[in-house]
Amino acid sequence: MRLTMDETPLYVILMVTNKCNLNCKHCYVATEFESSKELPFIQIQDILRKLVEAGTQAICLTGGEPLLRRDFSDILRLLCDMGIKVDVMTNGLLINSYLSVFSRLKDHLTIQISIDGARKETHEFLRGVGTYEKTLYSISKLIENNINCELVYTLS
DSSP: OOOOTTTOOSEEEEEOOOOOSOOOTTOSHHHHSOTTOOOOHHHHHHHHHHHHHHTOOEEEEESSOGGGSTTHHHHHHHHHHTTOEEEEEEOSTTGGGGHHHHHHHGGGEEEEEEOOOSSHHHHHHHHOTTHHHHHHHHHHHHHHTTOOEEEEOOOO
8 A cells, every 4th residue: 555645544434343242223334244354453553554654644443343353452552652643433332441541542542432312212222222321431431531532423
């Protein structure tokens, strides 16, 4: 992959896994992609290095659920070590497992948590029973730890 400055995307969204812990009604991932196929870390590393060398300024890690990827912390650390701004788009249900990593890297990081609707019933209709309170709890933990957090949603 060779990019010129004219072709360099300033912001890249990279789907690091197709695996997910939910089966949201509006999501294309479960139906479009085989969940067991992931690029190996070495290929992800190569792609990211080339993007950064070409001038990409920010990268969003998404999936499926990116926090399910076994080497997610390694990918995140690599980007932060390269000085790139990183967004992580997640459903928020696995945040507790990553709070210490996110806290260490928070100067380079924004966690984007999906929340669908202002009411529990709307969110859980799309994402599944029991997800609303867990998502709100994860948001509160990010705020409590001074980790940049944005709410994102799929307009339905």
